[in-house]
Amino acid sequence: METSRTTPHPTDVLISGAGIAGPALALWLRRAGFTPLVVERARAPRPGGQSVDLRGAARTVVERMGLMxxxxxxxxxxxxIALVDTLGRHSARMPVELFGGEGIVSEIEILRGDLAAVLYEASVAEGVEYLFDDTVTALEEDQGGVAVRFENAPARRFALVVGADGPxxxxxxLAFGPDTDHYRxxxxxxxxxxxxxxxxxxxxxHWFLMYNAPGGLVAGARPGRLPGEVKAGLALRESPAHLPTGRAGKAAQQRLLAERFTGAGWHTGRLVEGMLRSQDFAFDTFGQVRLPHYTRGRIALLGDAGYSPSPLTxxxxxxxxVGAYLLAGELATTRGDFTLAxxxxxxQMRPYATQAQQLPPGGINGYAPRSALAIRLRATSMRWMDRWPLRPLLAAQFTKADAITLPHYPLPTHT
Structure with missing residues (x-):
């Protein structure tokens, strides 16, 4: 790799990925005196996405950031959230207050694109540099740092590299091996x-409506923030070998969904038509990332890159x-001693992530039942969610977000 062997400053950190984890880490590191650079494949911060919740320890992190x-x-x-039948009638409901605002739909729901924009804007305001329309193509570590080659920008050296670039x-x-070794x-x-x-x-x-159809089909529609806006989702059960990968392209992915949801009932036809016109279509498989270690040498993994729990959780x-806060806090506390940090x-992160990766009761079978009988049983189960024996099981699932005691680090916070 053609790049200078000059040892980078210990505070120079490359972060790959400008979603949620990357900008959050960059903001904390910048406040701690580091010089982070965030590289992102997209040409600008990615808009769109479904609503995500701020609950438990994550809510505390955002509060300490001063961004709540x-x-x-x-x-x-x-x-x-409400389950609906083919005519749109509610067959079961879970109001947001049922589990104290910490259920499937939490008290604070924000669109993924809005949260990413909040973190991006806050980090830029504090001096974080971003490199858009680019990606890492090679990493070469030595005693003095990591030489990084980019697709477009000139090669550079960094003291540390963090992958926050998704599942x-x-x-x-590049650093740990192919997807097949770690993505389940x-x-x-x-x-x-x-x-x-x-x-x-x-x-x-203002309800998040979810519809199940036989064959493991799931359609969802939830309110957006703007008038007339609907955040939609389509999901299906299928063997991974039969699914179009990212290389197959958007057309193949949309064709699969359109074919499987034809005549499925409820508003699936309208959702398919909307999908074909949408400007923010995103597609992925259901899966988890599991690694024996989140770090290797000077390279660390954060968020979905290191311990994706799957959207089912x-x-x-x-x-x-939480991972961004812990990683930045440990680097700040150890004054750049990355091995110790x-x-x-x-x-601290592994017990929290391991617990979070435990799927809800029923797993993919509960989320996308294949038969009409199983769909009816799912609705019955939701109607019993506030009663024994289901309530304690679900309460345990929802409280996982708060299953960690966050340390207080020498980071400028706003409480």
Whole structure:
């Protein structure tokens, strides 16, 4: 790799990924006196995405950042989640207050794109540098640092490199090995996109509506923040071998979903039409990332890149925000002794991430039942969620977001 062997400053950190985890880490590191650079494949911060929740320890992290007022101002009003039948009738409901605001739909729901924008804008305001429309293509570590080659920008050296670039992380592939070694498919795929449909938005009445059809089909529609905006999702059960990968392209992914949801009932036809017109279509398989270690040498993994729990848990945002706080805090505390900082980061993060990766009762079978009988049983189970024996089981799942005691680090915070 053609790059100078000059030893980088110990505070020079490259972060790959400008979603949630990357900008959060960059903001904390900048406040601690580091010089982070965030590289992102997209040409600008990615808009769109479904609503994510701020709950438990993640809420505490955002409060310490001083960003909670902004997040509350952008929060999406949601009354809870309801299962619907093919005619749109509610067959079961879980109001947002049922588990004290910590259920499937939490007290504070914010669109993923809005949360990413809040973190990006806050980090830029404090001097974080971003490199868009680029990605890491090679990493070469030596005693003095890591030489990094980019697709477009000139090669540079950094003291540390952090992969915060999602479940199919480029940094993880380069430093830890191929996806097949660490990404565990659960058995299905999901797509999410924005639909402008004022009539459907009114019908939602601020509920997150979810519809199941035989064959393991799931359609969802939840309110957006703007008038007439619907955040939609389509998911299905399928063997990973039969699913179009990222290389197959958007057309193949949309074709699969359109074919499987044809005649499925409820508003699936409208959602498919909206999907084909959407500007923020995203697609992925259901899966988890599991590694024996989150770090290797000077390279660390954060968020979905290191311990994706899958969307079924609803805890990906919590892991990203908490992981960023712990990693930055340990680097600040150890004054750049990355070996010690990385060890402490993993010691604290692994129990939290391992617990978060435990799937809800029923796993993919409960989320996307294949038969009409199983769909009816799912609705019955939701109607019993506030009663024994289901309530304690679900309460244990929802409290995982708060299953860690956050240390107080020498980081400038706003409490």
């Amino acid at each position: 007022p902004r997040c509350r101002a952008l929060a999406v009003e949601q009354r809870g 199919h992380s480029t940094v993880r592939r 498919p659960i058995g299905g795929c999901h797509a999410w996109f924005t639909v402008h449909d004022p009539d459907l938005a009114r019908e939602l009445d 609803g805890l990906g945002t919590s892991l990203a925000l 990385y060890r402490r980061y993993e010691e």
